Amino acid sequence: MAELADRLRDAQAGDRRVLARLLTDLEDGTLAGPELGAVFAAGHDAHLVGVTGPPGSGKSTLVNALIRTWRGQGRRVGVIAVDPSSPVTGGAIMGDRIRMMEHAGDDGVFVRSMASRGALGGLAAATWLTAGALDAAGYDPVVIETVGAGQSEVDIATLAETTVVVEAPEMGDEVQAIKAGLLEVADVIVVNKGDRPGADRAARQLKAMLSTAGGRVARPAPPVLVTTATTGAGVDGLAEAIAAHRAARTPERRRVHAAELVRRALANRAIARAVAGPSWDETVAAVADRRLDPFAAADALLD
Amino acid sequence: MAELADRLRDAQAGDRRVLARLLTDLEDGTLAGPELGAVFAAGHDAHLVGVTGPPGSGKSTLVNALIRTWRGQGRRVGVIAVDPSSPVTGGAIMGDRIRMMEHAGDDGVFVRSMASRGALGGLAAATWLTAGALDAAGYDPVVIETVGAGQSEVDIATLAETTVVVEAPEMGDEVQAIKAGLLEVADVIVVNKGDRPGADRAARQLKAMLSTAGGRVARPAPPVLVTTATTGAGVDGLAEAIAAHRAARTPERRRVHAAELVRRALANRAIARAVAGPSWDETVAAVADRRLDPFAAADALLD
Numbered sequence: 266m267a268e269l270a271d272r273l274r275d276a277q278a279g280d281r282r283v284l285a286r287l288l289t290d291l292e293d294g295t296l297a298g299p300e301l302g303a304v305f306a307a308g309h310d311a312h313l314v315g316v317t318g319p320p321g322s323g324k325s326t327l328v329n330a331l332i333r334t335w336r337g338q339g340r341r342v343g344v345i346a347v348d349p350s351s352p353v354t355g356g357a358i359m360g361d362r363i364r365m366m367e368h369a370g371d372d373g374v375f376v377r378s379m380a381s382r383g384a385l386g387g388l389a390a391a392t393w394l395t396a397g398a399l400d401a402a403g404y405d406p407v408v409i410e411t412v413g414a415g416q417s418e419v420d421i422a423t424l425a426e427t428t429v430v431v432e433a434p435e436m437g438d439e440v441q442a443i444k445a446g447l448l449e450v451a452d453v454i455v456v457n458k459g460d461r462p463g464a465d466r467a468a469r470q471l472k473a474m475l476s477t478a479g480g481r482v483a484r485p486a487p488p489v490l491v492t493t494a495t496t497g498a499g500v501d502g503l504a505e506a507i508a509a510h511r512a513a514r515t516p517e518r519r520r521v522h523a524a525e526l527v528r529r530a531l532a533n534r535a536i537a538r539a540v541a542g543p544s545w546d547e548t549v550a551a552v553a554d555r556r557l558d559p560f561a562a563a564d565a566l567l568d
Numbered sequence: 569m570a571e572l573a574d575r576l577r578d579a580q581a582g583d584r585r586v587l588a589r590l591l592t593d594l595e596d597g598t599l600a601g602p603e604l605g606a607v608f609a610a611g612h613d614a615h616l617v618g619v620t621g622p623p624g625s626g627k628s629t630l631v632n633a634l635i636r637t638w639r640g641q642g643r644r645v646g647v648i649a650v651d652p653s654s655p656v657t658g659g660a661i662m663g664d665r666i667r668m669m670e671h672a673g674d675d676g677v678f679v680r681s682m683a684s685r686g687a688l689g690g691l692a693a694a695t696w697l698t699a700g701a702l703d704a705a706g707y708d709p710v711v712i713e714t715v716g717a718g719q720s721e722v723d724i725a726t727l728a729e730t731t732v733v734v735e736a737p738e739m740g741d742e743v744q745a746i747k748a749g750l751l752e753v754a755d756v757i758v759v760n761k762g763d764r765p766g767a768d769r770a771a772r773q774l775k776a777m778l779s780t781a782g783g784r785v786a787r788p789a790p791p792v793l794v795t796t797a798t799t800g801a802g803v804d805g806l807a808e809a810i811a812a813h814r815a816a817r818t819p820e821r822r823r824v825h826a827a828e829l830v831r832r833a834l835a836n837r838a839i840a841r842a843v844a845g846p847s848w849d850e851t852v853a854a855v856a857d858r859r860l861d862p863f864a865a866a867d868a869l870l871d
């Protein structure tokens with residue numbers, strides 16, 4: 266296998282097969298240890314942009330439209346599509362990604378799909394590594410798109426420096442409630458499907474909700490924009506809002522973001538070490554027999 | 569504050585205020601360390617039943633109906649309702665829990681709501697502690713109900729010994745795909761709203777999907793049942809399927825479950841220790857300045 270530095274150079278020069286292979290090696294652990302640090306060090310501090318929101322909000326179409334805007338600015342764009350695919354259905358949701366094929370013939374766009382199964386923290390770690398490699402290969406921004414609605418979005422969103430939460434105007438009551446957890450992590454909020462009735466009203470409601478919450482949240486309310494991804498209306502404005510969020514980055518915000526990355530890596534590494542350690546089986550057996558509680562077991566494994 | 573043993577005894581005797589206070593002390597960390605082990609040791613090995621599924625599937629109504637069945641068997645039932653509530657909206661989804669008030673006057677039912685925010689692994693840890701305390705207080709089964717659709721359900725589901733995945737017949741295509749991740753963790757699958765057109769067809773489709781996947785999944789296909797929570801149709805059968813799943817428990821299944829609990833506890837404890845340690849701030853600063861990658865940082869903090 267070629268040296269990592271050569272592979273990174275080839276990937277940066279536009280060799281997509283080398284990049285794809287590098288990502289696979291990162292995901293399956295073939296590349297590990299100090300080499301991870303080398304990938305990280307080769308990065309250009311690309312803007313990591315999370316795009317998330319409930320099913321049916323038109324996220325993928327919106328990401329496609331954003332890619333057009335960024336490509337018009339001469340930027341190479343990386344996309345990590347996090348799929349709740351499964352061994353049971355063999356990745357049923359991949360059809361949704363077909364739309365991304367609009368950019369399939371464009372060497373300036375690299376799309377990587379990742380399945381959201383795996384160990385606790387494993388997906389976040391894998392996503393972070395993939396984003397780091399796309400950064401090292403010269404893609405900027407790198408978009409992390411998550412499908413679904415729930416804690417996974419919140420988890421993945423904290424990997425991104427700028428998190429865009431997408432809503433559609435006709436969301437039902439329960440979904441409205443679920444998005445609540447997403448509003449907390451939103452740096453930019455988008456009401457997509459802006460050509461449908463109720464879009465402007467939904468945007469006003471979101472703004473009102475966020476301003477009411479002002480006293481409870483220790484940061485300025487995120488902007489609320491309306492887009493129609495299918496026509497491109499509002500998409501340039503969204504790209505500007507995303508850029509403005511990065512431009513406003515402070516040392517404190519970098520620190521908070523770094524702390525979250527370290528927390529995720531800690532969970533990942535602590536589990537990997539314990540599972541590979543000499544007393545894993547015996548400790549698990551003790552918990553299974555209720556001779557030991559899981560927290561005491563964890564402390565014993567960490568010591 | 570009374571001794572833990574006294575508090576557990578009072579909670580078991582039916583003192584709901586003592587139990588509520590105990591749960592709060594567990595959640596906020598007032599009760600920690602060896603006392604966690606004492607709570608765990610006081611447990612009766614209650615059956616932890618996870619109930620999850622996409623929004624709109626009627627989970628809460630179905631849990632209510634199951635509670636009626638279990639109460640009819642003379643069992644005390646604990647319910648942990650995991651809400652994606654937020655400081656922004658102040659817990660918008662709580663209205664959904666109002667239905668649980670059907671059992672509000674019944675001392676044999678204890679409902680605890682938990683918000684799904686917090687640190688990585690924090691919710692799982694808190695949920696597990698709450699379940700352990702309800703077990704120690706004599707509730708059995710203890711139901712863990714999660715709202716939403718995504719990785720959080722999969723995460724929480726692994727806390728439960730028996731995971732029930734609820735679907736509704738009219739789910740759209742994207743939601744169908746999302747549930748794929750849930751099918752993998754399902755021990756019992758329920759098509760609820762069985763009085764709607766398409767319910768039996770949905771059940772047949774699910775069975776076909778699961779039997780096709782047979783070769784790829786290292787366990788027998790879970791049963792697929794049809795219920796109508798609003799009328800109670802099929803609910804006794806569901807309670808039987810849940811009991812049958814526990815009755816079929818093997819040492820291997822206990823071991824797999826224990827391993828997952830230990831993994832979660834490891835993530836939780838590793839993060840708590842590192843954040844409280846002497847080099848946390850300095851390590852985070854190095855990551856923020858890109859002098860260190862998060863994985864090397866995690867290894868340094870663990871050593």
